[in-house]
Each structure stands twice: as C-alpha cells, then as structure tokens.
Amino acid sequence: MAIDRENAQPLQAQVADDIRRRIAAGEFSAGAKLPPLRALTTEYDVAEMTVHAAIRELQRQGLVISSRGRGTFVSDDIDGKDLSGTPGVYDPTSPEAQIEELRRIVADLVVRVDRLESHDD
DSSP, X not given: OOOOTTSSSOHHHHHHXXXXXXXXXXXXXXXXXXXXXXXXXXXXXXXXXXXXXXHHHHHHTTSEEEETTTEEEEOSOOTTSOOSOOOOXXXXXXXXXXXXXXXXXXXXXXXXXXXXXXXXX
C-alpha cells in the first residue's frame, strides 16, 4: 500500500492500518515475524520513527509483540482481536493485556539470557 501524504490521517496510522490489513488478510499469520523496521521504513517510504509509532499502536492493540534483538511478531492470539482498525479501549488491567505484557517480558528475558550465555563461551 502506498502512503497517501495528502490524506489527513497521520502517516503512522496509515502504516498501522496497512499492517493490520495484511494481518487480517493472512499475509502475516499468527506467530509470523514482521519485516525488520528498516525494511518497513523503505517499503512505506517513511521515517523510522513513523514505523516505530505504528508498531507501538499495534502492540497496544495486542496484535504484535516485539522482542529486543529478535524482532516483531504477530501475536499468537489474534483470533477475536479487532482487525478493523477501529481503536478500542485498551485496558492494561485486563487478563489479556497482562498476559501479553508477560509474554513480552519473558521474550525479552530469553534474549538477555541468550546474550549472557553466549558471552560465557
């Protein structure tokens, strides 16, 4: 999808909408790794911060999970999530949000442990 710079919708929202559309279409299935930030930056012809903001929005919606050093992945639990792009009310105290946050923490810890163990060799 080409970004419409004449559109009143912010660029990061357009990028988030397109990635959300691609998830809904099955181009990025549950558990799939998204292209790297730089590749998305080139693909959408926008600044890195714009793509980063779009990814953060998708994280808040529980559609993707990012892990430092590993990348960004489509959530394993996208069934039942709103893929329409209509902003929902994010409740960080909901069980789903807490589980997603724990998954992010565990994924980050796995990366850190792997790094530490690779330095021990």
